[in-house]
Amino acid sequence: MQKKYLNIYHDLVKKIEMNVWPAATKIPSENELSKIYATSRETIRKALNLLSQSGYIQKIRGKGSVIIGVNKFDFPVSGIISFKELTANLNLKAKTWVEELSLKDIDDEEIAGLKEPGHDNVWKVVRAREISGEKIILDKDYFSTKYVPSLSQKVCEDSIYDYLENELELVIGFARKEIVVEEPTEEDRQLLDLEGFSNVAVIKSQVYLADASLFQYTESRHRPDKFRFVDFARRIKN
Amino acid sequence: MQKKYLNIYHDLVKKIEMNVWPAATKIPSENELSKIYATSRETIRKALNLLSQSGYIQKIRGKGSVIIGVNKFDFPVSGIISFKELTANLNLKAKTWVEELSLKDIDDEEIAGLKEPGHDNVWKVVRAREISGEKIILDKDYFSTKYVPSLSQKVCEDSIYDYLENELELVIGFARKEIVVEEPTEEDRQLLDLEGFSNVAVIKSQVYLADASLFQYTESRHRPDKFRFVDFARRIKN
DNA sequence: TGCAAGAACATGTATATACAAGTTATAATA
DNA sequence: TATTATAACTTGTATATACATGTTCTTGCA
Structure with a gap:
């Protein structure tokens, strides 16, 4: 099927990002849009x-929908997005160092949910990310072997998410993310350019497929001075 | 008006949190629910x-809606919630110290958006939050005097949001949040029990009313070992 | 018995209508 | 002219129908 409303959404996003309607101005009314898009x-x-x-517009009853324009030149970290998508969106020169790619049976609380009967092993991928010549992010990914039977060095250097979604045709559903600040581990110190910082900002994510099965656990460990997380939230009224 | 769908939403949230349907089980189908709620x-x-x-269920086409149960015993920081609501939800013993409550003309980039013609002054509120006997959060709030004409010490000790929503009848719409890690300022060191930590986790929020007008800027500065931010995100497919 | 077709049921998309309720511009009135 | 009432337009809510599409169970056939 065509999914008209999704096409219209993406078309409007494109127009908004091309500044067809500047911030704080109104987009056409629902009736006008329904004529435009037939x-x-x-x-x-x-x-x-x-x-x-997604924070593009605010609907105001009786008046119309105004462009918020708050996500404009921003770090789109909230939501589920791959490192490759992120650096591409921001036009960053980035380099990935695959430090480890292995298949092992790990006994860890966070990993436990990834194991399923007959799949005791999980993929472990450790990648250092270099931006502007500095290694400032260490990504530690763990994947369930039930949903990701094989994984290659080449895929890890390029984009695992691209592989998962387009090759394996997995449908990512949702993620639970937790942000904490920790002391650097020995591994952090070895693989990152920490320059004496005594903390790292860590995003721990559990990622689920569209059928609600857990398939990935990730720790993204950032040098604190380069860390930034942007979120958009709405107040749910009662 | 009654807003049936909101009532049903809140009723289902209550049932989910009371564990009427355990995690990973299905709630009644849409047709069954439409009969139940008439x-x-x-x-x-x-x-x-x-x-x-809001991360309570995952809808699976052809099958039904399953309880995710990932937000269960969690720190509900994502979204827009007041410190009082937060500590009440988590049954925490908390104490608030109002360190400053003043009305002044501040020249600062983050504050600029709060000023409107005829309202050069903004409210500045600085509050230290004590949990389990330790001062671990410093909240610095700035409010537009256009939307918040008056503010009292008593309100700041209790709950500003309660006052804004129930007394002034302001309708909070949305917020843009940014999380960064910074070095403690002299003020942080004086007002918090930092115990030698060399970083603070900072949530900077711009909060807007339902008519998309900016009315609040907040910096919530946390001792790093006590900081935790939980987020729920969905992948928007193309 | 085993498999396959189909029925029954689940959610997803598209459309239509009606009315409620908030906002703004217009027109009528004092 | 100034104020008020109204009309016109906006988004919000509730309902109904039809069909698409994915899942599960049942039935019937080989």
Whole structure:
């Protein structure tokens, strides 16, 4: 199927990012948009609700939908996005060092959920990320072998998510992320250019497929001066 | 108006948190729910979409909606929530020290958006938060005097958000949050029990009303060992 | 018995209608 | 002219219908 509302959403995102409607101005009304896209008002509303959730617009009853323009030149870390997508969006020169790619049986609390009957081994991938000549991020990924039967050095150097979604055709659903500040481990000190910093910012993520099965655990360990996490949140009224 | 779908959403949240449906089990189907609540399927779907957005359920096509149960005993920091709501949810014994409450004309980049013609002054509120006998959070709030004409010591000791929403009847819309790690300022060292930590985790928030006008800027400065931020994210497919 | 087709049921998408409720511009009135 | 009432337009909620598409169970056939 075509999924009109998704097409309309992506088209509107493109227009917003091309500044067709500057920040704080109104986009066309739902009725106008339904004429423009030759569809029903309900379909337009589905697209607009997506825009609202992702922080592009604010809907104001009786008035219209205004462009928020707060995500504009920003670090889009909230949400689920791969390192490759991230650096591409921001036009960053980045380099990835694959420090480890192994298949092992790990006894760890965070990893436990990745094991399934007949799949005791998990993939462990350790990658250092270099930006502007400095190694400032250490990504430690663990994948369930049930959903990711094979993995290659080449894939890890390029983009694992691209491989998962386009080759293995896994459908990523949602993630639970936790941000904490920790003391650097010996591994952090060896693999990163920590320059004497006494803390690292860590994003720990559990990533689930669309059928709600856990398939990945990740620790993304950042040098604190280069760490930045941006979030968009709405107040749920009662 | 009654807003059926919101009532149904809150009722289902309550049931989920009371463990009526354990994690990884299915809730009743949309058709069953529409009979239970004596409403249309579309209204049920609006409630379920809210549950899905807030990370309570995962909808699986053809199968049903399963309880995720990942937010269960968790630190609900993502989203917009007041310190009082937070500590109440977690049953924490907390104490607030109002260190400053003043009205002044501040020339600062982050504050600039709070000023409006005829309202050059902004409220500045500095509060230290004590949990389990340790001062570990320093909240620095700035409010636009256009939307918050008056503010009292008593309100700051209790809950500013409660005052804003229930007394002033302001409707909070959305917020842009940024998490970074910084070196402690002299103020941090004086007002918090930093115990030699050489970093603080900082959440910088710009909070907007439902009509998209900026009315608050906040810096919430946390001792790194006590800092934790939990986020729920969905992958937006293309 | 084993497999396959189909029925029954699940969620997803698209459309239509009706009315509620907030905002703004217009027109009528004092 | 100034104020008020109204009309026109905005988004929000509730409902109904139809069909698409994915999953599961049952039935019937080989």
